Amino acid sequence: MxxxxxxxxxxxxxxxxxxxxxxxxxxxxxxxxxxxxxxxxxxxxxxxxxxxxxxxxxxxxxxxxxxxxxxxxxxxxxxxxxxxxxxxxxxxxxxxxxIRNLYSSRYRELRIHDTTQVSSHGVHLCKSGLTTHVTCGYVRAFDGIYIDKEGLLTDLIIIDMYYAGGDLNEITAILPLDIILSQVKIKAIFKFVIK
The missing domain is CATH 2.40.10.10 (Trypsin-like serine proteases)
Structure with missing residues (x-):
């Protein structure tokens, strides 16, 4: 058999x-x-x-x-x-x-369809993370700078959204996708094929 x-x-x-x-x-x-x-x-x-x-x-x-x-x-x-x-x-x-979206009764998971470039102030963006889960806010500025003891981060998108250490309407900085993709010559994928 x-x-x-x-x-x-x-x-x-x-x-x-x-x-x-x-x-x-x-x-x-x-x-x-x-x-x-x-x-x-x-x-x-x-x-x-x-x-x-x-x-x-x-x-x-x-x-x-x-x-x-x-x-x-x-x-x-x-x-x-x-x-x-x-x-x-x-x-x-x-x-x-x-993206897992447990706080929605209708849309428990959100599919990522593309990598559309954010180019306007006031655009509504959401992010998903381990600590804060899904949070959203509006683009307030481009080319932001973040400074801490580790150094200087540049070219950031500044958004007013909840983050792990703060309260509502705190500032969050997001690195534009095109910078990541060009720095290491990778491309975002929307269907993962296991080799």
Whole structure:
């Protein structure tokens, strides 16, 4: 009798859900999916820790970190632009170009369709993240600058939306997508094909 091949059960990973690095107890949010020669999950560069292996695991909203391996951070930048690339190597995970939206009764998941450039003040934008979940606001300025003890970040889009450490209508800075894509020669993808 011939054995039947069984499909591997895969855990869905949505954009905005958590990424967790056990050695440094670092938590980040999965930004968006991209590829060049390999598949990547884009996140923040400040999630990189030079003292750890930088291996990230899935951490869904409202739960503890899991042992579902996502991959290792293979590129990071915190000078001028804050972003990092985690090379997808998970065998039990299935990244989706969707955003979890648990606070909506009608639209529990939002599909990411394209990478339309934001070019006007007053445009309504939303983001999704591990701590704040889905939050929205309006574009207030372009070419913003952010300064902290780590250095200077430039070319940011300034938006009035809730963020992890603040109250409503705080300022949030977002790095424009075209900068990330051009810095590392990747392209955003909307259908993730597991190799």
């Amino acid at each position: 011939k054995r039947q091949k069984r499909d591997l059960i895969r855990r869905r990973v949505l954009c905005g859900e958590g990424l967790y690095e056990f050695e440094g107890c670092t938590k980040c949010s999965a930004g968006f999916l991209a590829n060049y020669l390999d598949n990547y999950i884009v996140t923040t560069g400040h999630c990189y820790d030079r003292d750890t292996s930088n291996k990230f695991f899935h951490r869904p909203w409202g739960s503890r970190p899991t042992t579902y391996f996502i991959g290792q951070m293979v590129y990071h930048s915190v000078q001028n632009y804050d972003f990092g690339l985690i090379e997808f190597r998970g065998t039990h995970t299935d990244p989706k170009s969707m």
